[in-house]
Structures are given as C-alpha cells and as structure tokens.
Amino acid sequence: MNKKLFPAIAFGLLSLLAVGGAISACTGTSAEAPDKSDVEGRIEALLSQMTLEEKIGQLNQLTGVGCQPARIQEIRSGSVGSILNEVDPDTVNALQREAVENSRLGIPLLIARDVIHGFKTIFPIPVGQAATWNPALVEEGARIAADEASSVGVRWTFSPMVDVSRDARWGRVAESFGEDPYLSGVLGVAMVKGYQTDDLSQPNTMAACVKHFVGYGASEGGKDYNTTWIPEPHLRDVYLPPFKACADAGAATFMCSFNDINGMPTNADKHLLRDILRGEWGWDGLMCSDWSSIQQMVPQGYCRDLKETAEKAANAGVDMDMQSFAYIGHLKELVEEGKVSEKTLDDLVRNVLRVKFRLGLFDNPYVDTATARRFFTASNLDASRRAAEESAILLKNEDGVLPLKPGIRIALAGPMMDARHDQNGTWVFDLEKDSTVTVLDAMKEMYGAGRIIEAQGLGFSRDKSSAAIASAAAKAKGADVIVYVCGEEAVLSGEAHCRTDLTLPGAQKEMLARLKATGKPVVTVVMTGRPMDITDVVANSDAVLYCFHPGTMGGPAIANVLSGKVNPSGHLPVSLPKASAQQPLYYSHKNTGRPAEGITLIDDIPLEAGQTSTGCTSFYLDAGDGALYPFGYGLSYTDFSYGPVVLSSDRMATDGSITATCEIENTGSVKGSTVAQLYVRDMVGSLCRPVKELKGFDKIELAPGEKRTVSFTVNASDLAFHQADNTLAVEPGDFKLWIAPDSESGDAKDFIVE
Ligand code: BGC
Numbered sequence: 001m002n003k004k005l006f007p008a009i010a011f012g013l014l015s016l017l018a019v020g021g022a023i024s025a026c027t028g029t030s031a032e033a034p035d036k037s038d039v040e041g042r043i044e045a046l047l048s049q050m051t052l053e054e055k056i057g058q059l060n061q062l063t064g065v066g067c068q069p070a071r072i073q074e075i076r077s078g079s080v081g082s083i084l085n086e087v088d089p090d091t092v093n094a095l096q097r098e099a100v101e102n103s104r105l106g107i108p109l110l111i112a113r114d115v116i117h118g119f120k121t122i123f124p125i126p127v128g129q130a131a132t133w134n135p136a137l138v139e140e141g142a143r144i145a146a147d148e149a150s151s152v153g154v155r156w157t158f159s160p161m162v163d164v165s166r167d168a169r170w171g172r173v174a175e176s177f178g179e180d181p182y183l184s185g186v187l188g189v190a191m192v193k194g195y196q197t198d199d200l201s202q203p204n205t206m207a208a209c210v211k212h213f214v215g216y217g218a219s220e221g222g223k224d225y226n227t228t229w230i231p232e233p234h235l236r237d238v239y240l241p242p243f244k245a246c247a248d249a250g251a252a253t254f255m256c257s258f259n260d261i262n263g264m265p266t267n268a269d270k271h272l273l274r275d276i277l278r279g280e281w282g283w284d285g286l287m288c289s290d291w292s293s294i295q296q297m298v299p300q301g302y303c304r305d306l307k308e309t310a311e312k313a314a315n316a317g318v319d320m321d322m323q324s325f326a327y328i329g330h331l332k333e334l335v336e337e338g339k340v341s342e343k344t345l346d347d348l349v350r351n352v353l354r355v356k357f358r359l360g361l362f363d364n365p366y367v368d369t370a371t372a373r374r375f376f377t378a379s380n381l382d383a384s385r386r387a388a389e390e391s392a393i394l395l396k397n398e399d400g401v402l403p404l405k406p407g408i409r410i411a412l413a414g415p416m417m418d419a420r421h422d423q424n425g426t427w428v429f430d431l432e433k434d435s436t437v438t439v440l441d442a443m444k445e446m447y448g449a450g451r452i453i454e455a456q457g458l459g460f461s462r463d464k465s466s467a468a469i470a471s472a473a474a475k476a477k478g479a480d481v482i483v484y485v486c487g488e489e490a491v492l493s494g495e496a497h498c499r500t501d502l503t504l505p506g507a508q509k510e511m512l513a514r515l516k517a518t519g520k521p522v523v524t525v526v527m528t529g530r531p532m533d534i535t536d537v538v539a540n541s542d543a544v545l546y547c548f549h550p551g552t553m554g555g556p557a558i559a560n561v562l563s564g565k566v567n568p569s570g571h572l573p574v575s576l577p578k579a580s581a582q583q584p585l586y587y588s589h590k591n592t593g594r595p596a597e598g599i600t601l602i603d604d605i606p607l608e609a610g611q612t613s614t615g616c617t618s619f620y621l622d623a624g625d626g627a628l629y630p631f632g633y634g635l636s637y638t639d640f641s642y643g644p645v646v647l648s649s650d651r652m653a654t655d656g657s658i659t660a661t662c663e664i665e666n667t668g669s670v671k672g673s674t675v676a677q678l679y680v681r682d683m684v685g686s687l688c689r690p691v692k693e694l695k696g697f698d699k700i701e702l703a704p705g706e707k708r709t710v711s712f713t714v715n716a717s718d719l720a721f722h723q724a725d726n727t728l729a730v731e732p733g734d735f736k737l738w739i740a741p742d743s744e745s746g747d748a749k750d751f752i753v754e
C-alpha cells in the first residue's frame with residue numbers, strides 16, 4: 001500500500017471511531033471526513049496509532065541544518081517534532097513534505113524561530129516597546145512580525161518574554177517589558193494577541209511562546225543563568241502574574257527558564273509546571289524547555305546524568321526538549337523501566353499535537369511560496385516608525401532646546417548616529433541591516449545634507465580611542481546645536497550579555513564632555529538595551545532623549561521627535577539608577593522600617609563623625625536613594641496638569657469596587673499624549689506591602705487646552721496579595737491611591753477596605 005495513503009486512511013478511520021459516528025449520524029456527511037474542529041478527538045485518534053518511538057519523536061526539537069540526508073532520515077522516521085531556525089520557505093516546505101508525506105503518520109513539523117521584536121521589519125526592542133505604554137501598538141508590531149515570519153513558514157515564535165526585570169545588569173532586560181508585573185502582563189497579552197489573532201489556524205499567525213517560566217529575571221546579581229531565591233508569595237505576586245495573564249489570553253506555548261528557584265531547577269519543578277500552571281490555571285498548551293535547559297540540570301547539580309534529566313523533566317511536565325537530546329536518547333528506556341509512565345508520556349504528546357492542530361498544520365502544512373517574503377512593506381515600516389516614536393522618552397529639555405528650530409545647522413555626533421546594525425538591538429537573527437534607516441540618514445533627509453555637520457568621533461560604543469574626539473568637537477562647534485547619539489551596541493545587552501558598569505562604555509563620556517565644552521547646546525540621544533546610569537550624560541546635556549534600540553525606522557522616528565513633528569510620549573518602563581551599583585532598583589519596593597530620610601551624602605559627613613551621623617535610614621552614602629528618573633517618567637513638548645483624584649467612595653467592601661477619576665488638561669501649546677498611571681498602596685498587611693503598585697494606566701492624547709477625565713475601576717480583587725500560606729486574599733484596612741504621570745508624583749487619596 002502507498003505509504004502516504006495508509007496513515008491517511010488509518011487516521012480517517014480512527015478519527016471516525018473516535019468522533020465520526022456521532023457526526024455522520026447528525027450531519028449525514030461522508031463517513032471519511034473527521035470533524036476538524038474536534039481537536040481533542042483528532043489528538044486521541046492519532047495518539048492511538050503512535051508507537052513509543054513516534055511519541056517520543058514528537059517531543060524532540062532540533063535546530064535547523066537544512067535538508068541534510070541525516071535530517072531527512074530523522075524526519076521520515078518520526079523522530080523530530082519541531083525544528084527551530086529554518087527560515088527559507090523552500091527548505092521549510094521540503095522538510096515539511098518529508099514529515100507529511102514520507103513519515104508513517106504524516107504529522108507535520110512545528111517550525112520555530114526567535115522572532116522577538118520583528119522578523120525583517122525590526123521594531124524597538126521589547127523594553128522600548130514597553131516605553132510606549134501602548135498595547136495596541138505592541139499588538140500591531142507582533143501582528144506584523146507574525147505576518148512576515150509566517151510568510152517563510154515560521155509558525156512558532158519564542159516570544160513574548162514577560163520576565164519581570166528589576167536588575168539593569170541583566171542583559172535580558174532588553175527583551176522584557178521592564179520592572180512591573182502589571183505592565184508586563186498587559187503588554188505580554190498584546191503581543192500574544194498580535195502573533196496568534198483570534199484564529200490561530202490562519203496561515204499568517206504564529207503560536208506565541210511566553211518565556212521564561214519563571215523567575216529568570218531575579219537571577220542573583222543580575223548575572224545571566226544565575227540561581228534565584230524567590231519565596232512563593234513573592235513569586236505569585238510579582239513573577240507569575242504576567243504569565244497568568246498570557247495563559248488566560250490563550251497563549252499556545254510557554255518556555256521553561258534556565259534558573260533554579262530556591263534550589264529547584266524550573267525544568268524539574270512539578271509544583272510550578274503541574275500544580276500551578278496546569279492545575280490552578282487550567283492551561284493546556286505546550287511547555288518547551290529552553291535551549292538544552294533539560295541537560296543543564298547535570299551541571300546545575302540536580303541530576304547525575306542525561307537520563308535522569310529526562311526523567312525529571314518529563315515527570316515535571318516539560319513537553320518538548322529543545323536541543324538537550326535527553327528525551328530522544330532516554331525516554332524510551334525510562335518508559336520501559338516504568339520511571340516515566342505511559343500516561344505521562346501521552347500527556348506530553350497531547351500537548352504538542354494540540355498546538356499543531358490549533359495552528360491548522362495538519363490541514364495546511366505548507367508555506368504558500370507565491371505570497372512568501374512579505375517584508376518591509378510601506379505599512380510595516382510605518383508601524384515600526386510609529387512604535388519607535390512612541391518609545392522615545394524625553395527625560396530633560398532645558399530652555400526648550402527641543403524641538404530643534406527650523407533652519408539651524410546641526411552637528412551629528414557619537415557612535416550610534418549611523419549604526420545600521422546596532423540600532424536594531426539584540427535578537428535580530430534575520431536582520432537585513434541595509435534596510436535600517438539611521439539618525440544620520442533621516443536628519444539629512446529632513447534638514448538637507450548641507451545643514452548637517454558629521455562629527456561622529458567614535459566608531460562604536462566601546463571605542464576607547466580618543467583620537468578623533470577633538471576634531472569631531474571642533475567640527476561640531478560650527479553648528480547651532482549638537483545632537484550626540486550615544487549608548488550601547490546591540491551586543492552589549494541580550495542573553496549572556498550582562499554588565500556591572502551601567503554607564504556609557506568606551507570613550508563616550510569623554511566625548512560628551514568635549515562636546516559640552518564647545519558651549520553649544522547638546523541634545524543627547526541614548527540608544528541602549530537597558531536602564532543605564534546616565535548621571536554624567538544628564539549633567540552634560542541640555543536635553544536627553546532615551547530611546548532604547550529603536551529598530552529599522554529608528555532614524556526617522558528620532559528625527560521626527562527631535563524636530564517636533566512628533567511630540568514625545570514615551571514613559572520609562574524601568575527605573576533609571578543614579579549609580580551602577582544601585583541594583584536591583586524598582587519603584588515597587590518595600591518601605592523598610594527606616595525609609596530614606598535626612599540623607600547625608602558621603603562628602604557631607606563630618607570627620608570622625610559618630611556612628612549615627614547619617615541618620616541611620618535606608619540609602620547609599622554615594623547615591624542617596626531612589627531613581628535618577630523614576631518608573632513611569634517621561635516629558636512632552638507640552639505640559640499636562642493632573643487635577644485632584646476623585647473617588648466614588650472612600651470605602652470598599654472586600655468583594656466590592658470603587659471608581660477613581662482625575663481630570664487632566666493639556667496646559668501647553670501643542671498636542672501631546674500623557675500616560676495616566678494608577679497606583680495603590682496597602683498601608684498594613686499580614687506581609688509587608690510595597691510602597692506603590694501599578695494597577696492601571698491610560699495613554700491619552702489631548703489638544704492644547706483640552707481637558708479629559710480618566711476613569712479607573714478599582715476592584716477589591718486588584719488589591720489582593722498572596723499570604724504566607726500562598727493563598728490570595730484581600731485584607732481589610734487603609735489604602736492610598738494615586739493617579740499620576742509617573743511613580744513618584746501626585747497626591748495620595750485615602751480609602752478603606754472593610
Ligand atoms: C534563550 C531563549 C531562546 C532560545 C532559542 C535560549 O538560549 O534563552 O530565550 O528562545 O535560546 O533560541
């Protein structure tokens with residue numbers, strides 16, 4: 001019998017046995033047609049035909065090597081469930097054909113890629129997208145990324161990363177939505193929706209993979225892959241909520257993290273993967289490991305050998321093994337020995353098949369090469385530019401140096417002014433850097449090349465050679481204003497790219513000082529992958545625009561903001577420190593028994609002063625306390641006034657809600673947007689509570705003189721927190737509430753929960 005036809009017939013008959021009887025009785029349709037919408041029925045029908053080897057094969061994910069004979073053989077024998085890093089549509093179709101037409105059961109492959117902030121059209125890095133505080137824009141970016149990547153056959157992306165990131169040393173802050181659980185959850189959901197849409201089975205979608213489950217952002221010392229210590233109530237209040245939000249939004253897959261939590265590698269953590277994720281949350285998606293994270297339980301000191309890692313991960317509920325070769329090498333033996341039950345194995349396989357069915361891969365496995373490569377369309381570039389514009393955060397603007405006046409001569413300086421590769425940031429495997437529009441390109445286009453003086457001075461961000469700085473400064477002196485574009489190259493953030501010094505690398509500080517010394521106004525644009533210590537930058541600049549790595553259209557976006565064509569509206573999704581060592585730093589800290597007061601800094605301490613000369617409160621001698629710029633902060637070319645907060649009631653039942661409103665007015669002379677942020681504080685708890693927690697936000701645009709009232713419903717459930725026994729409860733008592741444009745300003749309004 002034809003090898004291809006046999007499984008198809010067998011599958012049809014078995015589907016029929018499972019579900020078809022009822023269908024044909026009801027509909028009278030042909031007995032062969034399985035009910036395509038009955039995913040669970042189709043899974044069971046298929047599972048019942050699978051050999052042990054074929055089941056284990058579905059759990060095996062390998063990186064792409066093209067169409068090598070050995071790979072073809074692996075696919076034909078059914079020992080590969082997914083391939084990551086194949087992005088050529090013809091190769092994808094060729095491999096898929098081997099799976100669908102030349103393997104016994106014809107199960108399609110899941111083709112995966114790290115499409116983190118765009119595929120070809122690159123959007124701002126995720127922390128930059130978070131600075132937009134605009135979920136619709138984040139969703140649009142993910143939609144475009146999915147459309148571009150699926151056009152070459154990628155149907156699974158390892159994004160979004162919703163690891164709450166409170167340590168700027170950690171390179172992966174770049175991939176996160178910043179330090180806040182609520183903001184990370186809202187934006188994570190927006191990305192999931194953008195990738196998956198309401199109908200994952202459409203060929204232009206990708207399954208999202210919410211990562212890294214969980215606590216990875218708490219890596220000790222901000223050093224990648226490091227251990228974490230997270231008490232469970234804190235895990236549940238801070239690190240789990242964005243994952244829960246994405247699970248509730250229908251995220252098809254999750255990825256396990258590299259770290260251990262309190263000594264237990266997440267890849268072996270039954271409590272996390274089974275009790276919480278599957279049990280409490282009822283999630284039925286696919287959990288994949290991270291790259292060789294199953295195998296890494298050996299060096300982590302948790303397992304003796306690869307076989308034991310497979311046993312632990314499978315029993316904990318890791319469905320797919322990315323590049324550890326632990327499942328393919330050892331699961332069969334483990335099942336035969338009874339160390340992993342067949343029921344456990346079947347459940348892992350079900351989770352993999354479920355995603356393949358949901359993606360419509362069984363019905364439509366191939367890429368349509370006629371419509372392949374939908375890249376860099378005008379509307380995609382436009383969306384990338386808008387995202388970059390809204391991600392730019394104006395931190396300082398003295399004497400109205402910005403927006404730049406028309407008709408002036410502008411010196412462009414600094415290593416990131418024409419950084420075609422580096423302005424795209426980390427995780428851009430598919431970058432075509434010639435499509436990037438730099439600040440230099442855009443400023444020449446906008447102002448005319450004759451008005452731009454090129455004074456780059458440093459070749460790249462780590463460049464320590466001061467040789468060209470003096471001549472660059474001399475050239476810049478001939479301009480009316482200097483725009484200094486500095487920061488970090490793409491490779492200084494992202495996975496395994498952690499730093500202890502959070503200031504500008506190389507000779508960039510020296511160059512800025514030289515530019516300042518020209519006496520010309522200096523506008524500094526910081527392009528970076530993390531919250532940096534920009535204390536020196538602020539001191540030596542008249543204006544500061546903090547951009548993160550803005551992507552393909554960063555140049556036009558920044559030119560539009562500098563020129564005033566676009567009014568900046570980005571707000572910080574992270575706290576900017578006053579010193580590198582001030583980490584971790586986040587607004588939502590506990591108050592301590594001795595909150596910072598009466599700060600005496602190092603140079604103000606009298607000689608031979610007594611032990612208590614600094615007031616004995618919680619701060620650093622050389623950095624004081626708090627952020628240089630706080631979470632939520634961002635200026636505009638206009639001014640906004642926030643009226644008093646009005647509560648519908650100052651009392652709330654433990655199952656009730658109140659409404660908080662605030663009238664906001666644009667008191668300046670240009671149209672602009674502000675981000676109204678709702679914060680609460682629980683004054684007394686059975687566990688100490690943070691000084692503030694973000695519970696809502698609303699980005700609104702107002703014309704000059706326009707007023708609008710923002711309104712938030714605060715439910716008692718929003719005030720709940722995890723108790724010492726890990727249960728969630730709303731505790732009666734006194735609360736404070738703010739509606740403000742950042743996490744430090746605004747007057748508190750009191751209310752009582754009773
Ligand atoms: C990273 C993941 C990524 C995976 C696949 C790992 O090293 O931690 O975030 O998705 O590689 O490339």
